[in-house]
Amino acid sequence: MAATVSAALAAALAGLAGHAAAQPSAAQAIAAAPELKQLFDAAWARQPEAIALQARRDAVQAQRRAASLWTPEPPALEASHKTDRLTRNDGARELEVGVAVPLWLPGERRGSGALADAETAAIESRAEAARLRLAATVREAWWNWQRAGIDVEMARAQLDSARRIATDVARRAKAGELARADQHQADGAVAAAEAGLAQAQAAATVALQQAKALGGASMNMASPAAVAAEPEPLANDVPVHPALTELQDRAAVAERSAALASTQSRANPELTLATTRDRGAAGERYGQTVTLAVRIPFGGGPRHDAKVAAARAEVAEVQAQLALDRARVQSERDAAVARVDAARVQLAAAERRAGLASETRGFFEKSFRLGETDLPTRLRIEAEATDAERQAARSRIELAAAISAWRQALGLLPQ
Numbered sequence: 557m558a559a560t561v562s563a564a565l566a567a568a569l570a571g572l573a574g575h576a577a578a579q580p581s582a583a584q585a586i587a588a589a590p591e592l593k594q595l596f597d598a599a600w601a602r603q604p605e606a607i608a609l610q611a612r613r614d615a616v617q618a619q620r621r622a623a624s625l626w627t628p629e630p631p632a633l634e635a636s637h638k639t640d641r642l643t644r645n646d647g648a649r650e651l652e653v654g655v656a657v658p659l660w661l662p663g664e665r666r667g668s669g670a671l672a673d674a675e676t677a678a679i680e681s682r683a684e685a686a687r688l689r690l691a692a693t694v695r696e697a698w699w700n701w702q703r704a705g706i707d708v709e710m711a712r713a714q715l716d717s718a719r720r721i722a723t724d725v726a727r728r729a730k731a732g733e734l735a736r737a738d739q740h741q742a743d744g745a746v747a748a749a750e751a752g753l754a755q756a757q758a759a760a761t762v763a764l765q766q767a768k769a770l771g772g773a774s775m776n777m778a779s780p781a782a783v784a785a786e787p788e789p790l791a792n793d794v795p796v797h798p799a800l801t802e803l804q805d806r807a808a809v810a811e812r813s814a815a816l817a818s819t820q821s822r823a824n825p826e827l828t829l830a831t832t833r834d835r836g837a838a839g840e841r842y843g844q845t846v847t848l849a850v851r852i853p854f855g856g857g858p859r860h861d862a863k864v865a866a867a868r869a870e871v872a873e874v875q876a877q878l879a880l881d882r883a884r885v886q887s888e889r890d891a892a893v894a895r896v897d898a899a900r901v902q903l904a905a906a907e908r909r910a911g912l913a914s915e916t917r918g919f920f921e922k923s924f925r926l927g928e929t930d931l932p933t934r935l936r937i938e939a940e941a942t943d944a945e946r947q948a949a950r951s952r953i954e955l956a957a958a959i960s961a962w963r964q965a966l967g968l969l970p971q
Contacts, residue, residue: 647838654830814867
């Protein structure tokens, strides 16, 4: 199906080759645009999340290494010197040097490691969710761009047809076969077609600039590329939605944070090992002692309770959001499938109408040349045929856009 849509899109824009103007149109720029995946990759490279991703990975890896150490904080060196030189000056001296080592609370080291592992997974899922959100923006800009290109080509085709009719009417009016009012009517149709083309080109320029704003100024939007639809999702292309994965990992981080906060009921105790060298007065020999001390802080009290309550509130909020997003994602998937089915029906009907309108145009064109059909009827039939062609071309774009939206709802990135 994707190959059929790709061929239809290429055929819809094939009219570009027949208009070798000195100044390229906006639709010609659209036909020469990069592929959707290239635009998405260029847009992602410019996103703040992508730029900061490696630094976040480094930070969480450092946190994981810290959780594997023997102490929660680096040891500290303690040194003190006592003297009575400024008071009695009897020669009393004391020098103490020691090391204070912080100790893990029971379960704190294990909890810190579990939290670091959860945050490692959350970093990646957060990035994937950000990529998918960006993909929605890129896809919207891309297909708006394609729709604008189709509108320009159809407007140009309508203008060419109006000019051919106006030329024929002018020739026949000069020969006396048609009235001057008919020529004015034909010229009015040309003016209306010119206005429609200008409006379509302005809309195409806006769509082009929106796409370029995503890809960046350095992206070559004029590089040759075939306009192709994304592949239709297969039955096994139903991964866990990145938005749900992000929330699941956030919930895991919140749960690990709550568990760690429960174990951190007090500040870390400290073990101190020190040696002291001292004398009581001048002339006495120095003595040396060894000190082993333990420092155990009291419990955290309300501060600890507030920390635990905040962590549990985060768990409850994320879990509730996860339940809501599961229902939302499923609804979006069902709606996307229905949109694709409707787009297929609309495309079939539009192509059938375009075929009938083309045949009718041929009939009335011949009868107009033979003088059997008046000009208003000829212009009406031409407008109907052009509208049918435009609808068929837009229906091809809409089917491709519906497949793209289906992939978006499934959590698949542009291809």
